[in-house]
Amino acid sequence: MSTTTIAALGTRSRTLMPGIxxxxxxxxxxxxxxxxxxxxxxxxxxxxxxxxNFLAVDGVCKPGIEFTAREVLRIGVALLGLRITFAQIAELGWHPVLMVVLLVSVTILVSIVAARAMGFNQLFGLLTGGATAICGASAALALAAALPSHPQKEKATLFTVIGVSALSTLAMILYPMLARAFDLDPLQAGIFLGGTIHDVAQVVGAGYSMSQETGDSATVVKLMRVAMLLPVIVCAAMVARASGAEPGAKRPPLLPWFAVGFLLLAALNSTGWVPSLVQNAGNELSRWCLVIAIAALGMKTQLKELATVGIKPILLMVGETAFLAALVLAMLHWGG
Known part of the structure; x- marks a missing residue:
């Protein structure tokens, strides 16, 4: 490595470090x-x-905040692959796998159609639908990283993160009561909770609050939804390329590097060669990357901007969440 390159890296690091x-x-x-x-x-x-947020408006922190919201986010998404193994998916058989594929696909398609009917860009429907159908805030951040640059993208991403986090917390409280009201057995309750609640932590909390069996099945079903992140990211990249980027903006790659990293880590994790210590460290690093990235995204927006979103985006996300719950209950009733 040349002296010039080392000097450039040093300058770049000093520029980014305050924001990071x-x-x-x-x-x-x-x-x-x-x-x-x-x-x-x-x-x-x-x-x-x-x-x-004033730190991201101007000054020494701005470049590092921009870098963190973009690149650290992508590292965190790639590391999500260490959460799943193909064996976990195979243990439940093909019925839950088929159910997860259908509910994720249908929920995203319905979300895109609903978003367009309400006057939104179809990419906003893809963003909110993907967050609802897959894994909440993590999916929202991953999909946002795959979509092309747009003046409203960061605002839409932040709104989606707020919405799915609030709805996931509410679901963690209400859905176990709903499972008991519908008299679901432990396995069915686990499939319902794992198939509907947005974030992994809330799925675990709701599932194990009912029983060990329910918690185990809910966690595996949820991880199957997380596994859908890769094909949905690829589809998002294809839709983004078909839609065209903003004038002067770079078209997103068909298969983003962080999606490839996600798949490779999931495959490596499935071999059983990854020690639990490394696995836990990777999961913890992924969590920290996502938390740091969302902090940076928060600094890049203003409260007054989110206050202008209106009631329609809220109704869209509530409707997507209710549709997903109804769809899973219907699948359990007619498919179980």
């Missing part, structure tokens, strides 16, 4: 509050970041 450090500090604060008060850590990171 402040994003990490916000993430650490959000983690502390989440551990002590039980609120979703991504939502807390987002709100804390938004409270100091």
């Amino acid at each position: 450090i402040v994003s990490a500090m916000v993430a650490a604060s959000a983690t502390f509050l989440s551990e002590h008060y039980g609120a979703p850590v991504l939502l807390l990171a987002l709100l804390l970041g938004m409270s100091i």
Whole structure:
């Protein structure tokens, strides 16, 4: 490596470091509050970041905040592959796998159609539908990273993260009661909870609050939904390329590098060669990357911008969540 290259890297690091450090500090604060008060850590990171958004407007922190919101996010998404193995999916048989594929596909398609009917861009429907159908805030961030640049993309991403985090927390409380009301057995209850609640942590909390069997099946079904992240990212990239980028913007790649990383890590994790220590470290690193990235995204927006979204996007996300729950219950009733 030449002296010029080393000097350039040093200059680049000094430019980015202030923004990266402040994003990490916000993430650490959000983690502390989440551990002590039980609120979703991504939502807390987002709100804390938004409270100091002036740092991203101008000054020494801006380049690092931009870098963190983009590249650190993609690293976190790639590391999500360490959460799943192909054996976990095979253990439940083909019926739940087929059910997950159908519910994710149908929910996203219905979301795109509903978004267009309500006057939104179809990519907004893909973003909210993917977040609802797959894995909440993590899916929203992953899909946003795959979509082309757009003046409203960051605002739409932040709204989606807020919406799925709030709805997932509400579902963690209400859905176990709904499972009991419909007299679902432990396996069915696990499939219902794992197939409907947005975020992994809330699925685990709701499932094990009912029983060990329900918690186990809910977690595996949820991880199957996480596994759908890769094909949906590829589809999102294809839709984005077909839609065309903004004038002067670079077209997104057909298969983003973080999607390839996700698949490779999932395949490696499936071999059983990855020690549990490395697996846990990768999951923890992924969590930190996503929390730091969402803190940076929060710093890049303003509260007054989110206040202008109106009632229609809220109705869209509530409708998507209700549709997903109804679809899973219908599949359990007629397919079980």
